[in-house]
Amino acid sequence: MQRAKTKRTRFILADTPPKQDERLKTLHSYNVLDTEAEADFDDIVDLASKICDTPVSLISLVDEGRQWFKARVGFEPRETTLDQSVCSHAILSEDFVEIPDMGADPRTFDNPLHVRDPEVKFYAGANLVAPNGQVIGTLCVLDTKPRHLNDFQKQALQTLSRHVMTQLELRKKIRLEAALRAEMDHRVKNSFQTIASLLRMATRKVDDPDAKDVLALVERRFGAVASLHSQLMTRDGEGSVQTVSFLSQLGKLLTAGAPENIAIVTSADDGELEVGQASAIGMIVSEFVANSIKHAFPNDQSGEVTLSLRARGEGRWLLECRDNGGGHGGRVSGADSTGLGKMLMGSAADQLNGRLEADFGASGAVMKVSFSS
Structure with missing residues (x-):
């Protein structure tokens, strides 16, 4: 069938x-x-x-x-x-x-x-x-x-x-922009690492104290720029940074370059800063910390550097940097003997449209900058 x-x-x-x-x-x-x-x-x-x-x-x-x-x-x-x-x-x-x-x-x-x-x-x-x-x-x-x-x-x-x-x-478009920022971040970080290595090599080969101070100053300035870049890349390219996260990140980066006997503590009120203001603050803070590391704690003395950013109402801010060391001996020009540190910190304060006040004494140092956001 x-x-x-x-x-x-x-x-x-x-x-x-x-x-x-x-x-x-x-x-x-x-x-x-x-x-x-x-x-x-x-x-x-x-x-x-x-x-x-x-x-x-x-x-x-x-x-x-x-x-x-x-x-x-x-x-x-x-x-x-x-x-x-x-x-x-x-x-x-x-x-x-x-x-x-x-x-x-x-x-x-x-x-x-x-x-x-x-x-x-x-x-x-x-x-x-x-x-x-x-x-x-x-x-x-x-x-x-x-x-x-x-x-x-x-x-x-x-x-x-x-x-x-x-x-x-x-x-x-958002994905493409994110990929472009990631590639840019990768290239910039590679450039930062190369320049930092060159600066360290140059410093080791120089014997003149003034030249060493100038190279150290350049390296700190470079470090401040690198920290700002790192913070901005976490903000997805926005034109402002958060005060708390920026100062915290900056403190961590400065801690990485500080000796073990010196602690760096940061605190900040919530708020936002323009990129240019963050850059200026990075310069001032980096210079202050470097000056404290070099002069405030002789003979590996333990100590603390505190960095704070406080809101004072109506868009006003107070940046305050302190250390509890006693070895400054009245030095107020920064950690170099050429006066470039003082000049750069003054320029950074001017960029903030702020007023810089400093007091370096036997019981420690304090630097304050009042400015408007």
């Missing part, structure tokens, strides 16, 4: 889009496939479903062998194969595609979504068009009964599809 042949339905796959390689490259450049759900996209499909009065709305991204949904309402799968994809047909058409009755359309009459559960009858999709003109998917709505969208619904779906692309472009 001859076995009856089972008739198989031949699902109609969409044609391969023109410039498919470029289209897929564009899609993958957004790094969005297989990412977690995001409220911005969930809100878009929820709004599209409500406006179009459909049970299903999807942000569908058409990959090489699948369609993946960045956001979805009323549809459980996160992705489907292309034989179930109406969107793979839609991206071949104009900006907007409406299929009032999938059973009557040659592209979709045998689509599994139509002939099986959930028996989708209606489809409308607005293409997601990248700035280079490549279509990466659709914002679509589906219904279980044949129907038409009115003009307002069609226009709203197209507007929302452009909003999807705006969100994708924004995230792409």
Whole structure:
């Protein structure tokens, strides 16, 4: 007895889009496939479903062998194969595609979504068009009964599809900027390390005390700039720094270069400083700490350097640097014998539009700068 042949339905796959390689490259450049759900996209499909009065709305991204949904309402799968994809047909058409009755359309009459559960009858999709003109998917709505969208619904779906692309472009730019900052940070750090090594080598080869002091001054100034760079890179390129984190980070970096017998303690009130102000404070603090390390604690005497930044109301700030050493002997010019340290600290105070006061005595040293943010 001859076995009856089972008739198989031949699902109609969409044609391969023109410039498919470029289209897929564009899609993958957004790094969005297989990412977690995001409220911005969930809100878009929820709004599209409500406006179009459909049970299903999807942000569908058409990959090489699948369609993946960045956001979805009323549809459980996160992705489907292309034989179930109406969107793979839609991206071949104009900006907007409406299929009032999938059973009557040659592209979709045998689509599994139509002939099986959930028996989708209606489809409308607005293409997601990248700035280079490549279509990466659709914002679509589906219904279980044949129907038409009115003009307002069609226009709203197209507007929302452009909003999807705006969100994708924004995230792409943020990623590119972050990668650029990371590369810049890497190059700058390498440059800092090279220059610091050259300064140390130069200092070891110089015998003249004044020249050594000048090189030490340059190395401290360089260290202040390096610390500011480190702090700014953690702020994602913003034009201001947080007072607490900046002074704390600066204190840690200065501690790394201080002898074990000297502790550096920092404290600050919450607030923000402009980048230029942070740079000036870094210069003053670095000079004060270097001066204390060199003169305040002779014979490996233990001691403490305290650095504080206090809010004084109405945008006023007080920077105060103290040590409890007694070895300054009245030196107020900084840790070099040329007077360059004093000049640079004065210049930094001028940059803050502040007034610098210093008192170096037998019981320790204090330096204060009052300024406005």
